[in-house]
Amino acid sequence: MSALCAPAPVGVYDSGLGGLSVLPAIRRLMPGQDLVYVADSGHLPYGEKPAQAVVERARRIAEYFMGQGARAVAVACNTATAAAIGELRRLHPHCAFVGIEPAVKPAARLTRSGVIGVLATSGTLLSGKFRELVAREAPAAEVLVRPCPGWVELVERGAGIDEAMPAVAAPVSDLLARGADVLVLGCTHFPFLLPAIRRCVGNDFPVLETSVPFAQELRRQLLARGAPAGGQAGVAGSLRILTSGAPADLAPRVAMLLGEAHAVGRLPERYC
Structure with missing residues (x-):
């Protein structure tokens, strides 16, 4: 051609x-x-x-x-x-x-505890567009948000799972401790950290990307x-x-x- x-x-x-x-x-x-x-x-x-x-x-x-x-x-x-x-x-x-946009809508359908955890950058979590998404798609759920400074840089430099674990474990563990039974990855970098996230939550825990x-x-x-x-x-x-x-x-x-x-x-x- x-x-x-x-x-x-x-x-x-x-x-x-x-x-x-x-x-x-x-x-x-x-x-x-x-x-x-x-x-x-x-x-x-x-x-x-x-x-x-x-x-x-x-x-x-x-x-x-x-x-x-x-x-x-x-x-x-x-x-x-x-x-x-x-x-x-x-x-x-x-x-x-x-x-x-983050997978808040399917997370609202999946949650049994009524608590959804969203992992994203500050720019996403502080935006009016994200607030509108939560109000529209998960009005009955408690949506917990955790900014994840340093996660993008881990992916950009090709960090392995052991290097990534300290930065990944704290926000993930916090959301689990607060009752989240589904996690939403609100940044396209974050699926590349899924092996480290899975080490925290196991293979059967719902972790959503879009x-x-x-x-x-x-x-x-x-x-x-x-x-x-x-x-x-x-x-x-x-x-x-x-x-x-x-x-x-x-x-x-x-x-x-x-x-x-x-x-x-x-x-x-x-x-x-």
Whole structure:
């Protein structure tokens, strides 16, 4: 297929490598779709930054995706979704912007104790969007929240389970002690810490993340706009990975997190 006939890509972005946790679900559901992933590692972490700073980064990255002809952008970052999704949709109404939010709704259905524990960044937990989500989807539940400083950095540097355990154990144990019988991972980095979380809660305790419904919503929005969701039938879609940080630093961690090697390029300087 010539470049002139190539299908428009779908953009995916996160503050860093956390959004890689949603890529397997997107690729399973839309195996022929070309994807461009941007890790905004030069501005990591988002969770402790002022909302306006996150919005400014969202605008800049969206401009890059628009220049690539993206027909949809998956904002695979809870903090960026909470701060910027409305602004992105206003600025680029022709493009489908799909945000991600913590799995409070399914948690409210699962809980027997009536207590839900949410692990996330401060940027997500302090947002009006998160408060609205809790009020709408879990009005009868007690929703306990724990910011998790340092968790994003653990994933970004490729920490092993033993290194991660001290930082992971305290907030998880606190939520369990306060009666939570289901945990919600409110950051796309956090599924990569699931082995450490499982060491605290066991294999049968419900720990929810939202990669599958996120991918399903992305596909639904593409179809609703009349776009073929999935790319060219029978042809595997490409995956291009870029960063506003140092590509050489990210490449080995991308390989570790995705289980396959990928070249990592530098985001053009004007978008960094």
